[in-house]
Amino acid sequence: MTFTEHEGSVDQLCWHKTNPELLCTAGGDKTVRIWDVRQIKCCSTINTKGENINIRWSPDGKTIAVGNKEDLVTFIDTRTGQKIVEKQxxxxxxxxxxxxxxxxxxxxxxxxxxxxxxxxxxxxxxxxxxxxxxxxxxxxxxxxxxxxxxxxxxxxxxxxxxxxxxxxxxxxxxxxxxxxxxxxxxxxxxxxxxxxxxxxxxxxxxxxxxxxxxxxxxxxxxxxxxxxxxxxxxxxxxxxxxxxxxxxxxxxxxxx
Known part of the structure; x- marks a missing residue:
């Protein structure tokens, strides 16, 4: 499988803690993307404020945290694709x-x-x-x-x-x-x-x-x-x- 929708570097990825079909990626194109490997496509794209370098999925799978090069951490609700909070x-x-x-x-x-x-x-x-x-x-x-x-x-x-x-x-x-x-x-x-x-x-x-x-x-x-x-x-x-x-x-x- 090859996923090609990011328009910049992909610095880190993380699998869903309990669902082996889902993974998320932190992109230098200022996006976070959630992928469904069954369909080999991006099922959600979240725009962020900077070039992302670190990403983690919460243990319950409901939240993604992503950090960028400007030391901003964004928390994203995976069910809605909406940002919960940003912390600089x-x-x-x-x-x-x-x-x-x-x-x-x-x-x-x-x-x-x-x-x-x-x-x-x-x-x-x-x-x-x-x-x-x-x-x-x-x-x-x-x-x-x-x-x-x-x-x-x-x-x-x-x-x-x-x-x-x-x-x-x-x-x-x-x-x-x-x-x-x-x-x-x-x-x-x-x-x-x-x-x-x-x-x-x-x-x-x-x-x-x-x-x-x-x-x-x-x-x-x-x-x-x-x-x-x-x-x-x-x-x-x-x-x-x-x-x-x-x-x-x-x-x-x-x-x-």
Whole structure:
């Protein structure tokens, strides 16, 4: 399938939490689009105020949050396609997302912190401070117990969702952490960066389980929903040796 209706770059996509036929995309053409893969077409287009770079679907599937390059976050009602609210921030907004219950909304920012908001009130409940560099990415454990944050300081922090307490730091990478993903059971965490390996950690201890060698920077990783199989894609920019195996999606699996 190829979806071609965006008129600019597509920087991020997100699947509906419970409906495997629906996904949404954040476009540099100042739109958010919802796609039905059964019909291979866009079923809703929402115009926004800026070039969109981050997008997340709420756990109940009723809301999409999208962040743009001007640090504006827009919340969209997926049933009507209408904007619920827009919130402008006075700091750099990076990845965004809800906890598994959908009552908390998280933002990674350029101040080395993660503001946590009550949702839908969008009142600041807590600010998780654990990094000395920009917080870039965030992911939530499928069991609802932990969330992890990746930072420009090349470290990963693991936090308890209930208490917002940082329980461990993972400092093994040398470059800014660009992507994180918990395994289906919440036991493992994959972290990727410009390092030439993907770090796989045991969540309960932070200990390294294995590192996966790569030949170019890795900016996206995703675990299989039921098995210890990790999908990842590496950078394929022209500055790298084209003879290397780049520009491909790879899978890595191992037994428990």
């Amino acid at each position: 921030f006075n700091y750099e907004v990076n990845e965004i997302g809800w906890n598994n219950s959908g009552n908390l909304f998280f933002i990674t920012n350029g101040q080395g912190a993660v503001p946590i908001f009550q949702y839908p009130e969008l009142q600041v409940l807590h600010i998780a401070k654990g990094h000395c560099g920009t917080c870039i990415c965030i992911d939530f454990d499928p069991t609802g117990k932990h969330f992890a944050v990746g930072s420009a300081d090349a470290s990963v922090s693991i936090w308890l969702v209930e208490s917002f307490v940082c329980v461990r730091m993972i400092p093994r990478l040398s470059w800014p952490v660009r992507a994180l993903h918990f395994s289906h059971d919440g036991n493992l965490l994959a972290a990727a960066s410009e390092d030439l390996f993907i770090d796989i950690s045991e969540v309960s201890t932070g200990a390294r389980v294995i590192d996966i060698s790569v030949e170019t920077p890795t900016f996206t990783v995703a675990w299989h929903p039921k098995r210890y199989i990790l999908a990842y894609a590496c950078d394929d920019k022209e500055i790298y040796d084209r003879k290397k195996d780049v520009g491909t999606l790879k899978l890595f699996g191992f037994s428990s």
